[in-house]
Amino acid sequence: MPTILSDHEIAAGLTPIRAVAWIREALLDAHHGRLHTPPRVSTDLGEGRLVFTAGALEGEWFGYRSYDSFGKDVGEQVIVVHEWATGAVQTIAISNELGPRRVGAIGAAAADVLANPNAITLGLIGTGVQALTQLLSVAAVRELTDVAVYSRDPVRRKAFCARVNAHGVQAHPVESARAAVVDRELVLLATNSPVPVIDPAWIADGAFVATLGPKQRGRAEFGPELIARADLAVTDSVAQTHAYDPPYILLDSPEHERLVSLGAILAGERLGRTDPNQVVVFCSVGLAGTEAYLLNRLVRDGVQ
Amino acid sequence: MPTILSDHEIAAGLTPIRAVAWIREALLDAHHGRLHTPPRVSTDLGEGRLVFTAGALEGEWFGYRSYDSFGKDVGEQVIVVHEWATGAVQTIAISNELGPRRVGAIGAAAADVLANPNAITLGLIGTGVQALTQLLSVAAVRELTDVAVYSRDPVRRKAFCARVNAHGVQAHPVESARAAVVDRELVLLATNSPVPVIDPAWIADGAFVATLGPKQRGRAEFGPELIARADLAVTDSVAQTHAYDPPYILLDSPEHERLVSLGAILAGERLGRTDPNQVVVFCSVGLAGTEAYLLNRLVRDGVQ
Numbered sequence: 001m002p003t004i005l006s007d008h009e010i011a012a013g014l015t016p017i018r019a020v021a022w023i024r025e026a027l028l029d030a031h032h033g034r035l036h037t038p039p040r041v042s043t044d045l046g047e048g049r050l051v052f053t054a055g056a057l058e059g060e061w062f063g064y065r066s067y068d069s070f071g072k073d074v075g076e077q078v079i080v081v082h083e084w085a086t087g088a089v090q091t092i093a094i095s096n097e098l099g100p101r102r103v104g105a106i107g108a109a110a111a112d113v114l115a116n117p118n119a120i121t122l123g124l125i126g127t128g129v130q131a132l133t134q135l136l137s138v139a140a141v142r143e144l145t146d147v148a149v150y151s152r153d154p155v156r157r158k159a160f161c162a163r164v165n166a167h168g169v170q171a172h173p174v175e176s177a178r179a180a181v182v183d184r185e186l187v188l189l190a191t192n193s194p195v196p197v198i199d200p201a202w203i204a205d206g207a208f209v210a211t212l213g214p215k216q217r218g219r220a221e222f223g224p225e226l227i228a229r230a231d232l233a234v235t236d237s238v239a240q241t242h243a244y245d246p247p248y249i250l251l252d253s254p255e256h257e258r259l260v261s262l263g264a265i266l267a268g269e270r271l272g273r274t275d276p277n278q279v280v281v282f283c284s285v286g287l288a289g290t291e292a293y294l295l296n297r298l299v300r301d302g303v304q
Numbered sequence: 305m306p307t308i309l310s311d312h313e314i315a316a317g318l319t320p321i322r323a324v325a326w327i328r329e330a331l332l333d334a335h336h337g338r339l340h341t342p343p344r345v346s347t348d349l350g351e352g353r354l355v356f357t358a359g360a361l362e363g364e365w366f367g368y369r370s371y372d373s374f375g376k377d378v379g380e381q382v383i384v385v386h387e388w389a390t391g392a393v394q395t396i397a398i399s400n401e402l403g404p405r406r407v408g409a410i411g412a413a414a415a416d417v418l419a420n421p422n423a424i425t426l427g428l429i430g431t432g433v434q435a436l437t438q439l440l441s442v443a444a445v446r447e448l449t450d451v452a453v454y455s456r457d458p459v460r461r462k463a464f465c466a467r468v469n470a471h472g473v474q475a476h477p478v479e480s481a482r483a484a485v486v487d488r489e490l491v492l493l494a495t496n497s498p499v500p501v502i503d504p505a506w507i508a509d510g511a512f513v514a515t516l517g518p519k520q521r522g523r524a525e526f527g528p529e530l531i532a533r534a535d536l537a538v539t540d541s542v543a544q545t546h547a548y549d550p551p552y553i554l555l556d557s558p559e560h561e562r563l564v565s566l567g568a569i570l571a572g573e574r575l576g577r578t579d580p581n582q583v584v585v586f587c588s589v590g591l592a593g594t595e596a597y598l599l600n601r602l603v604r605d606g607v608q
Contacts, residue, residue: 002398004308041345043368045360050368052356056349062374064347064354066384068391070366075391080370080382087372087379089398094306 003299005093013303014098016140019105019294020112024266026293027109027236031263034058037288039243045070055289060084063292065099081296091299100130102290104137106236107210110262110282111186112141114234114273115208119185120145125177125197125221126190126213127151127160134190134212139169142186147171150180151191178202188212194219200229205277212284220249222283227255231278232271235259236287250283259283307603309397317607318402320444323409323598324416328570330597331413331540335567338362341592343547349374359593364388367596369403385600395603404434406594408441410540411514414566414586415490416445418538418577419512423489424449429481429501430494430517431455431464438494438516443473446490451475454484455495482506492516498523504533509581516588524553526587531559535582536575539563540591554587563587 029035035057042051048070056062063081067074079093122144124135135147147164149171151157157173164171174180181187181202189211191197203209209230213221227233227250235241238261241248250256262282264270273280333339339361346355352374360366367385371378383397426448428439439451451468453475455461461477468475478484485491485506493515495501507513513534517525531537531554539545542565545552554560566586568574577584 001308001310004305006305036349038347038349041347041356043342043345043356043358045340045342045358045366046362048360048366050356050358050366052345052347052354052370054347054349054354056352056374058350062349062352062354062372064370066356066368068366068386070360070388070391073391075386076393078384078393078396082372082379084374087374087377089380089382092382092396092398094393094396 002089003091005091005095005303007095007097009303010093010095010097010101013298014101014294016104016108016137019101020108020137020140022294022297023102023105023109023290026290027263027266027287029057030287031261031267035289035293037237039240040288053288053291055292057293057296061090061292061296063296065291079291079295081292091295093295098291098294100133101137102294103130103212103284103286104133106284106287106290107134107188107212107282108137108141110210110234110236110284111138111208113265114280114282115142115186116206116276119208121184122147122186122188123180123184124149124188124190125151125180127156128190128192130212131188131190132160132163134188135164136167136169138186138188144169148174148180148184150174150177189221191221193221196223196226197221200226203229203279205279208280208282210282210284215249215283215285216244216246217249218246222249224250224253224255226281227258229279230281232260232273232280233258233283234262234265234280235283235285236262237285240285240288306393307395309395309399309607311399311401313607314397314399314401314405317602318405318598320408320412320441323405324412324441324444326598326601327406327409327413327594330594331567331570331591333361334591335565335571339593339597341541343544344592357592357595359596361597361600365394365596365600367600369595371403383595383599385596395599397599402595402598404437405441406598407434407516407588407590408437410588410591410594411438411492411516411586412441412445414514414538414540414588415442415512417569418584418586419446419490420510420580423512425488426451426490426492427484427488428453428492428494429455429484431460432494432496434516435492435494436464436467438492439468440471440473442490442492448473452478452484452488454478454481493525495525497525500527500530501525504530507533507583509583512584512586514586514588519553519587519589520548520550521553522550526553528554528557528559530585531562533583534585536564536577536584537562537587538566538569538584539587539589540566541589544589544592
């Protein structure tokens with residue numbers, strides 16, 4: 001029988017430091033063509049859909065994650081890893097922890113290579129699950145000493161900061177998105193907002209900005225003007241930006257042409273940040289196949 | 305944690321009699337629109353593909369089966385059932401037994417309603433896994449006393465008959481496809497053949513014929529001339545015949561227009577066999593969602 005993991009083992013074993021290191025390897029494997037990351041597929045089941053994001057690391061494994069869009073609550077996600085050679089199931093995780101930790105690790109891998117090395121101040125817009133894991137992931141690559149948090153609900157942002165502090169990262173709520181962004185060296189957008197949540201003019205020179213929320217035409221937490229503010233714009237998968245329906249917010253815009261692959265930067269084939277005063281924006285699309293990638297590495301290196 | 309089942313529990317619990325009864329219910333649920341059975345989706349992973357066949361029974365569950373096309377060996381299949389209301393994972397089966405038993409049960413449910421009630425002679429073309437489960441499934445709905453088996457390899461067909469006999473069904477090998485088909489009341493085509501395996505002129509009046517092997521243009525174990533021989537042609541999913549690529553062998557032919565839904569016949573909304581001398585052909589496409597349907601019923605009614 002294969003290894004079956006639950007949220008408990010994922011939370012204990014997939015620490016932000018491990019997740020960032022493994023995602024960095026995944027980005028390089030994808031860049032070099034070893035990791036196959038096709039666009040997700042989904043199937044219509046009447047009141048909801050099942051969505052599958054698959055991946056394969058040549059010679060090692062193939063696998064997928066499934067999640068649903070039934071109802072208001074999020075159902076349990078399933079991640080399956082098969083051995084490449086035999087097709088036998090190696091590991092199954094029933095876990096809603098793996099997804100956010102993976103997205104957080106992608107953003108943190110980007111921050112690690114694209115933010116200024118001495119960056120210590122951070123502004124966060126959003127107080128959901130993904131905002132928390134994104135912040136804690138970035139805290140694994142930078143010594144954050146000043147974290148300002150904004151969301152529309154003052155009660156939620158206060159409670160959120162208490163949760164962050166419990167994780168050993170000092171955070172405080174602020175009264176406006178502007179107050180969270182102005183003068184910060186790192187800015188994270190992690191909302192469900194259908195409209196842009198910040199004015200790009202607020203962004204300080206030298207800042208690293210990451211966006212991981214809605215990114216489709218008609219529903220996006222940022223617009224082309226954010227990219228216009230940037231000296232460098234980066235994404236984890238240029239290919240996936242072509243696979244959205246409704247289309248990716250930047251598609252067919254001049255800003256889309258500027259997107260550089262994070263894997264190419266990690267591989268040294270494209271330039272990343274070249275000046276401490278540059279504004280660098282990272283537009284996360286959630287490189288496919290990375291859920292199974294992380295699960296395989298977790299089992300290979302040992303669940304703690 | 306959900307229930308995790310392996311081939312052992314599936315083989316013990318999903319008996320042909322239970323599987324046929326449950327598939328009959330599934331066909332009716334699909335006909336009445338309660339069971340959603342969208343076409344399968346697949347994703348390209350370089351050297352192979354992952355394929356997902358999903359289903360949802362409104363108010364009860366949603367789920368899927370995954371299988372791969374990597375390498376020559378067949379990898380392990382995974383079947384997942386979620387509770388409708390919460391999205392929680394109820395059951396996971398890691399099983400290559402469930403798929404063939406499901407296809408066998410679909411064919412047997414068709415035989416049960418479409419073959420003459422007193423049919424006892426059967427000709428089988430094919431000696432693979434699917435041929436065995438199809439034969440044993442039909443043996444659950446008819447008292448077979450004379451089973452003739454043909455495949456090209458005499459050693460294989462002899463060994464196959466020994467396996468069938470071990471299951472309590474008397475079978476003997478024959479030297480030609482023609483010898484297997486002529487005068488038989490039931491005829492089963494269960495091959496991987498890319499070309500038609502029988503001459504429809506061999507089929508006796510009154511016979512029930514089922515085909516479950518390849519069915520796409522350029523690779524099909526039967527052709528339109530088999531349907532031309534039939535007084536009635538039936539399939540388990542007309543919708544799925546439109547979703548093949550390459551196209552379904554009958555698509556855009558006059559014979560395609562004649563296909564009647566098995567669910568409609570079971571529901572009494574379309575006529576089935578009306579005369580003992582009619583030839584009835586059943587063209588199985590493997591109604592989607594039925595893997596999860598069977599798994600849900602198995603767990604609900606008790607793994608034996």
